[in-house]
Amino acid sequence: MARSDHSSSPDGSPASPREPVPDGSAAAGGRRPRPTGALVEWAIWLAVAFFFYAQTGRFDQEIATYRFGATGWPRTLAICVGLGATGQMLYRLFRDTTPSPVAEAIAEDVSAWTWAQRLGILSLPIVWLWTIPYVGFYVSTPFFVLALLLILEVRSLRALIGVTFVVYALVLLIFTRFFYVGLPTGQLDGFYEANNWIIATARWGG
Amino acid sequence: MENFLTGTATLFSDPHSIMIFAFGLIGGMLFGAIPGVNMLTLGAVLLPFTITMDPTDAVMLFSVIYCAGVFGGAITAILFNIPGAPENAPTCFDGYPMTVNGQAGKAIGAAVTCSAFGGVCSAILMMTATGIVASWAIRAFGPPEIFALIFFGLAVSASIGAASLWKGWLSVFTGLMIATIGTDPVGGIPRFNEGSVLGLSWDSYYLSAGIHFIPMILGFFAVSEVIAQAMSIAKGTRERPKASLEFPSAAEFWRVRWTMLRSVLIGFFSGVLPGIGATLAAFLSYSQAQRWSKNRRNFGKGELEGVVASETANNAATGAAMIPLLALGLPGGALTAMIMGIFQIHGMEPGPLIFINSGDLVWVTFAAMFWANLAIIFLGWLQTKTVVHILRVPFRWLAPGILLLATIGAYALRNLIVDVWVMFLAGIIGYFLRTTGYSAAGIVLGLILGEIGEAAFAKSMQLMDYSFLAFFQRPICAVLLILGMFAIVTSIIGEIRGTAPQKALMD
Numbered sequence: 001m002a003r004s005d006h007s008s009s010p011d012g013s014p015a016s017p018r019e020p021v022p023d024g025s026a027a028a029g030g031r032r033p034r035p036t037g038a039l040v041e042w043a044i045w046l047a048v049a050f051f052f053y054a055q056t057g058r059f060d061q062e063i064a065t066y067r068f069g070a071t072g073w074p075r076t077l078a079i080c081v082g083l084g085a086t087g088q089m090l091y092r093l094f095r096d097t098t099p100s101p102v103a104e105a106i107a108e109d110v111s112a113w114t115w116a117q118r119l120g121i122l123s124l125p126i127v128w129l130w131t132i133p134y135v136g137f138y139v140s141t142p143f144f145v146l147a148l149l150l151i152l153e154v155r156s157l158r159a160l161i162g163v164t165f166v167v168y169a170l171v172l173l174i175f176t177r178f179f180y181v182g183l184p185t186g187q188l189d190g191f192y193e194a195n196n197w198i199i200a201t202a203r204w205g206g
Numbered sequence: 207m208e209n210f211l212t213g214t215a216t217l218f219s220d221p222h223s224i225m226i227f228a229f230g231l232i233g234g235m236l237f238g239a240i241p242g243v244n245m246l247t248l249g250a251v252l253l254p255f256t257i258t259m260d261p262t263d264a265v266m267l268f269s270v271i272y273c274a275g276v277f278g279g280a281i282t283a284i285l286f287n288i289p290g291a292p293e294n295a296p297t298c299f300d301g302y303p304m305t306v307n308g309q310a311g312k313a314i315g316a317a318v319t320c321s322a323f324g325g326v327c328s329a330i331l332m333m334t335a336t337g338i339v340a341s342w343a344i345r346a347f348g349p350p351e352i353f354a355l356i357f358f359g360l361a362v363s364a365s366i367g368a369a370s371l372w373k374g375w376l377s378v379f380t381g382l383m384i385a386t387i388g389t390d391p392v393g394g395i396p397r398f399n400e401g402s403v404l405g406l407s408w409d410s411y412y413l414s415a416g417i418h419f420i421p422m423i424l425g426f427f428a429v430s431e432v433i434a435q436a437m438s439i440a441k442g443t444r445e446r447p448k449a450s451l452e453f454p455s456a457a458e459f460w461r462v463r464w465t466m467l468r469s470v471l472i473g474f475f476s477g478v479l480p481g482i483g484a485t486l487a488a489f490l491s492y493s494q495a496q497r498w499s500k501n502r503r504n505f506g507k508g509e510l511e512g513v514v515a516s517e518t519a520n521n522a523a524t525g526a527a528m529i530p531l532l533a534l535g536l537p538g539g540a541l542t543a544m545i546m547g548i549f550q551i552h553g554m555e556p557g558p559l560i561f562i563n564s565g566d567l568v569w570v571t572f573a574a575m576f577w578a579n580l581a582i583i584f585l586g587w588l589q590t591k592t593v594v595h596i597l598r599v600p601f602r603w604l605a606p607g608i609l610l611l612a613t614i615g616a617y618a619l620r621n622l623i624v625d626v627w628v629m630f631l632a633g634i635i636g637y638f639l640r641t642t643g644y645s646a647a648g649i650v651l652g653l654i655l656g657e658i659g660e661a662a663f664a665k666s667m668q669l670m671d672y673s674f675l676a677f678f679q680r681p682i683c684a685v686l687l688i689l690g691m692f693a694i695v696t697s698i699i700g701e702i703r704g705t706a707p708q709k710a711l712m713d
Binding site: 041045051052055056058059061063065066067068069070073074077078080081084085087088091095114117118121122125126129132133141144145148149151152153154159163164167170171175179181182183184 | 251370372373375376379380382383386390392393395396397398400401403429433436437439440441602603605606607609610611614617618621623626627630633634637642660663664667668672701702
């Protein structure tokens with residue numbers, strides 16, 4: 001499955017050593033996999049169902065025209081999730097011989113760099129989103145695009161600048177100039193003005 | 207026939223109407239095909255401009271956008287595993303694996319042809335049977351039947367896209383649980399808008415309005431797909447899909463002729479029912495195609511029949527969705543609600559009298575939908591030859607654009623940054639669910655049908671004095687519930703015996 005042209009990627013990504021992909025061979029030959037994954041999944045689902053059920057107590061009010069009230073349907077669903085998760089866990093413990101993806105993920109052996117890269121992929125959008133109300137969409141977006149490209153192993157300077165410019169320009173052209181979509185302009189002094197300047201520039205002459 | 211020809215002549219004799227027709231067609235296809243925005247975005251942008259338009263042109267424009275937009279969503283579903291709309295979600299199951307296998311052209315070609323076929327058949331049925339179908343659907347389908355249909359739909363579609371039956375059902379239940387956030391459908395009591403856990407408490411007006419399915423879809427499909435691809439880049443296991451321009455052969459279409467016909471019927475009759483429409487039609491059609499196919503084991507791995515089933519059914523639902531709108535004044539979805547808005551803006555009232563009072567408008571709309579569906583073949587063929595080249599652009603370069611489009615799409619919905627948070631959280635959760643074998647499509651199906659299902663159940667209980675047995679005293683309802691229960695029981699038995707869930711459903 002691994003890409004064969006590591007050294008000559010057209011998008012400027014560098015050659016890098018790759019980790020072996022877990023092949024799930026634990027189950028080969030019908031050997032039953034360890035139950036850790038099944039139990040972890042079961043515990044997570046039960047926690048979700050319990051949390052959901054517990055929160056229904058906040059709106060446990062009678063409705064004069066409906067016997068089951070506001071909680072009947074959500075509580076039934078929470079019970080169904082609990083039952084479904086238990087059924088899945090029992091099935092996995094006693095009948096299933098395929099390895100659990102959760103257990104595989106736990107047991108996966110990857111380098112510190114790959115972990116950092118994965119963490120970056122998951123956390124970058126969150127960080128960007130957190131900054132938007134303060135610094136505005138228009139100011140923060142080029143940095144987000146640039147950071148994402150770097151996380152995705154784009155190293156060519158031309159690709160970094162070119163893709164950032166094209167993506168940002170297209171967004172401004174389509175959504176700001178043509179469709180007048182109002183996006184957050186930030187609250188902090190300076191950034192608010194900068195965002196509005198970018199909007200005005202994008203709509204210049206329009 | 208005479209009315210149809212008159213409608214066609216009216217449509218194509220006025221250059222202004224032709225321009226609007228072409229704009230709707232191209233705009234619908236483009237907006238449907240861009241991840242993060244869809245035909246509703248275009249509809250919302252254009253709605254204010256319809257005030258100054260001729261009502262016939264305005265209704266025709268939105269009808270054409272509807273037909274073209276439903277097809278357009280298939281493109282991103284096939285190329286990037288990101289459905290443009292919920293009704294394109296089942297297209298991902300086989301469309302994207304076909305792209306990975308180097309058959310993107312074939313998958314898009316099938317989507318083009320089948321969308322056009324489904325849409326044209328639906329338009330013909332709509333023109334010939336609007337009055338009859340509308341009165342039958344409204345008389346025969348009360349809340350108990352709607353609930354039974356949703357139950358049946360979930361029962362046969364639950365395990366689609368999941369690694370096992372259990373995971374499929376847990377995905378659907380997750381969607382159903384998310385759908386309960388907001389207000390309860392009977393008493394209007396806010397649910398889950400406030401709460402606390404481990405000392406952390408929240409009280410949100412946003413949650414009182416419920417979680418909108420658009421950010422969830424964008425999160426579960428667009429964001430989680432970008433994360434999944436990014437993770438595979440990090441792992442070094444990502445394979446770039448091969449761009450191919452091969453169109454399906456006539457023999458391949460002949461092989462799936464029964465699937466196409468079945469999907470038209472499923473799409474049409476699901477589309478007639480307000481609120482259910484194209485999404486359930488596409489899922490039902492896909493599951494039935496899998497049930498009857500000789501190549502059932504290939505489903506989910508790149509089977510052309512899967513794309514055919516989903517795309518025929520969702521476009522067949524477009525014509526059907528116009529029936530309750532025009533004949534009874536009941537919009538079945540967001541875009542038909544916008545068309546209803548156009549009627550109201552121009553002081554018109556859809557309903558049985560519209561055929562008498564505004565016959566011209568109705569027949570121009572019918573003709574436009576018919577020709578729009580036919581035009582999809584030509585434009586879609588061009589698109590097949592051009593849009594597939596996007597696959598030549600490295601995914602690393604496309605990823606920021608997809609995320610930005612999704613962000614703008616989620617934010618522009620209600621101008622709320624919270625919607626974007628919901629989208630990204632759904633994306634991260636969706637990524638973990640996908641990697642552990644759960645189905646994003648199942649969650650979305652549960653989310654969309656959950657609210658309608660609960661409302662239908664509550665009304666049914668009130669109507670039937672809380673007697674569950676009364677469900678079985680209504681023929682349509684009883685058949686749907688029994689079939690649904692049969693599907694569940696056989697699939698559980700199949701799972702316990704160790705057979706694959708899909709096979710168990712078929713057996």
